[in-house]
Amino acid sequence: MKKLVFGICLFIGMNAFSQTAYEKAMSEKIALVENHKTADDFTALANDFKRIGDKEKTQWLPYYYAAFSTIQKGRMAMREGKLSDLDPIATEAQKFLDFAMDLSKDNAENLILQKMIHGLKMMVNPQERFMSEGMLAADALSKAEKIDAENPRLTLMKAEDTYFTPEQFGGSRARGLELFQKSLDQFKVYKTKSALDPNWGKGEAEYFIANKP
Missing domain, CATH: 1.25.40 (Serine Threonine Protein Phosphatase 5, Tetratricopeptide repeat)
Known part of the structure; x- marks a missing residue:
């Protein structure tokens, strides 16, 4: 035993x-x-x-x-x-x-x-x-x-697409910045499943918000 x-x-x-x-x-x-x-x-x-x-x-x-x-x-x-x-x-x-x-x-x-x-x-x-x-x-x-609708990286992708797409094709820098801000807000409350799970992207959203016109 x-x-x-x-x-x-x-x-x-x-x-x-x-x-x-x-x-x-x-x-x-x-x-x-x-x-x-x-x-x-x-x-x-x-x-x-x-x-x-x-x-x-x-x-x-x-x-x-x-x-x-x-x-x-x-x-x-x-x-x-x-x-x-x-x-x-x-x-x-x-x-x-x-x-x-x-x-x-x-x-x-x-x-x-x-x-x-x-x-x-x-x-x-x-x-x-x-x-x-x-x-x-x-x-x-x-x-x-x-x-996972509240995933901040998902919103970050939307922000990139909206910000960099020309207005004649449906893009908008103003709307893109709103989405970068939304992503930042989501990062504040989003919980990863573990310490190893994806947690990237916050720095990019912060960069665009800090450098907005």
Whole structure:
């Protein structure tokens, strides 16, 4: 009996240690996501997250962050005018996101990233791709809203779209700023499921509100 109890305690202890090691590794990498500066940094970080995911096998968050890191690389390329890089980056991000979606279905956070991936593809040629990638992006965001309407990252995506879309196509900087403010308000009360769950985006909303005309 004593051996059985000892064995159970040992198993529980080892399992707890393993989980703690996973959380520690993830926390360290997550802290780097919004602070990286180069495409190579994001590539390395995405690969680190994938390695964690491949080791854990059942956790969706490592693959989510691998996709998010790759999307961040794409948004950097977009700001630098490297539009020819966007399709391969989006394809790379999609591979990571597919793993996350397989492990966590009907997940608003994954759908928000899906929207962002379609957005990267659309920006290669907005006029030609709006009716394809633009519509797919809108559909992903609509599905996310049905699952988690008060998610501040969802509102942040709406704010970006509204702010940067020309007025003749339905955009509005004033309305965009209202949505950035709404996102900030949501960040104040939104509760993540765990310390590892997505919590990015507040800094961007703060930037636009602080720099509004």
